[in-house]
Amino acid sequence: MAKTKTLYVCGECGASQPKWSGQCPDCGAWNSLEESVPADTGGPRQRTRSWTGEASAEVVTLGAVKAEDTPRFSSGLSELDRVLGGGLVPGSVTLIGGDPGIGKSTLLLQAQAAVAERLKSLYVTGEESAAQVAMRARRLGLDPERLECLTETRLETILATAAANRPRFLVVDSIQTLWSDALQSAPGAVAQVRECASRLVQFAKQTGCSVVLVGHVTKEGALAGPRVLEHMVDGVLYFESDSGSRFRLIRSVKNRFGAANELGVFAMTDGGLRAVSNPSAIFLSEDSEPAAGSCVLVTREGTRPMLVEVQALVAPSSLSQPRRVAVGIDAGRLAMLLAVMHRHCGIQVGDQDVFVNVTGGIRVGETASDLAVALALQSSLREKPPPRGLVAFGEVGLSGELRPVYNGEERLREAAQQGFRTALVPAGNVKGVKAKLDLRGCKRLADALAAAREAES
Structure with missing residues (x-):
């Protein structure tokens, strides 16, 4: 009786190997090879036909194809x-x-x-x-x-x-x-x-x-x-x-x-x-009074602008290396923001534990969350809530500048529909916007944090 041939197929890329190994040679994945039995061909292996013996297919230009919307x-x-x-x-x-x-x-x-x-x-x-x-x-x-x-x-x-x-x-x-x-x-x-x-x-x-x-x-x-x-x-x-x-x-x-x-x-x-x-309503806090360490961010998921709440907690640490915990945003992005705030804004949290959370289980992967996270951190550090009806979005650069984000007008329109009155955004997102909001455009992160402090008082 002929011995059954066994192959090991990678679960990541689908490549087959004659012997098992800890790493797939094709894609480099570890522990992904699984034993598999190939299908029975039912006869001797057929000789591969040369490319000259294959029938050719018709080639068309894309201009001749009628592109219609799929129903x-x-x-x-x-x-x-x-x-x-x-x-x-x-x-x-x-x-x-x-x-x-x-x-x-x-x-x-x-x-x-x-x-x-x-x-x-x-x-x-x-x-x-x-x-x-x-x-x-x-x-x-x-x-x-x-x-x-x-x-x-x-x-x-x-x-x-x-x-x-x-x-x-x-x-x-x-x-x-x-x-x-x-x-x-x-x-x-x-x-x-x-x-x-x-x-x-x-x-x-x-x-x-x-x-x-x-x-x-x-x-x-x-x-x-x-x-x-x-x-x-x-x-x-x-x-x-x-x-x-x-x-x-x-x-x-x-x-x-x-x-x-x-x-x-x-x-x-x-x-x-x-x-x-209306998912924005379920991701925002129902408290009538704003809380310290909280800021509303206008993010974008696919084609939909959505409002979520970013919360931050800055507390004294008893550890030699204070903790940096980020839930819902990139932890490396949080470390970068803390470094920018220390260098360009004079905000030092080297001896503080820092926790940042995006409520509702939302994960924000875009850089437009930088400004809202910075405002929440400052609010928690000062123990003063942000102004009522304030939303923010914007990207923070390593030199402390605020960079505009795409679809800024749609974000501001969504914030106005949800009843917000003030928006703190990069100066590049203010030009030509006709939203019914009090727009405050800033060119640098230090200016935005100072504007938020003035609005608190």
């Missing part, structure tokens, strides 16, 4: 449509991941119920029974008579059923539970995930069905399986939430049909997930 259809959830770029695109494949129990299945079941009122849909589950899905649908107040469900993990059966029913919207929960007859490895292996995803992408492109795949995540929060899985699909969404919070954030990290880094906000209720149309 979309709504998922029934306004925040999900926003993250997708305006709705579901026929023939697209979207991968959504998140922690267990965060609400992925609930979200997609609600979306299926909304789509099923107009178009044919199918929910494929490999982790739950049909009875469990039906119980969830009744608990959410959905009509189970309109919801079609298939309990199957074999890929060939799923594709045959989908080809016979011709759904316009297909949910696969989850991609790690599927397996194909073409491979001998177990479900969830790198080869199985890659093969099943590739066949589903091919099915979506050929039939025009919009497919949504649910993916497991690792302990670090990244999508499980080969990294090539994220390259094959058209969109990658992440479901996020703070422990104990009823709000859920869905973020787009890849979207071929819309803006990346778009953010949608949902609230988990007894009746399922409900879209939050």
Whole structure:
């Protein structure tokens, strides 16, 4: 009997190696090689045909291609449509991941119920029974008579059923539970995930069905399986939430049909997930009086300006090396701001513990948060609250200058709609702005901190 050949496939890049090693030679990832059995070719290896024997394909110019807007259809959830770029695109494949129990299945079941009122849909589950899905649908107040469900993990059966029913919207929960007859490895292996995803992408492109795949995540929060899985699909969404919070954030990290880094906000209720149309209101403090060490920042997530609260705490330290803790912003950015404030503004916190937090579980990755963080630090150090109705944004340079940020007018318009009256921004963001705000433009960080101190008194 011939010995079964074994390959080791990298879970990050998909490269195969004949022997196991601690590091993938192709991408350099550690402990990513997993044992896999290649598919049986059924005969001797065929000789590769030369390139001269292949038939050529027709080449067209892009000018001859009619570029038309792809028609979309709504998922029934306004925040999900926003993250997708305006709705579901026929023939697209979207991968959504998140922690267990965060609400992925609930979200997609609600979306299926909304789509099923107009178009044919199918929910494929490999982790739950049909009875469990039906119980969830009744608990959410959905009509189970309109919801079609298939309990199957074999890929060939799923594709045959989908080809016979011709759904316009297909949910696969989850991609790690599927397996194909073409491979001998177990479900969830790198080869199985890659093969099943590739066949589903091919099915979506050929039939025009919009497919949504649910993916497991690792302990670090990244999508499980080969990294090539994220390259094959058209969109990658992440479901996020703070422990104990009823709000859920869905973020787009890849979207071929819309803006990346778009953010949608949902609230988990007894009746399922409900879209939050005004997320700025939930991320701001409900206290009537401003508190020391707090400043409101106008950030931007995708195409949406949003107001969040930046909190800072500066306290005497008993340690030889005071702590610097940043939650929601880059810790290296905080260290840079403290150095700039010490050098150019005369604010010394070398013997103080510094804590900075962005409320609501939001992570701010843009440099426009620099000015708001600096104002919050000064407010905490002086133990005086900032002026009422003040918002701020701006980038701080190493020489202490304030640099303008993009889409400043949209940010100021959003602040005015939320009832704020004063904005402290870089001077470059004041020119030509017609927002109903008291705009105070500053060229340097020291000028902005001095203006905030004058407004306090």
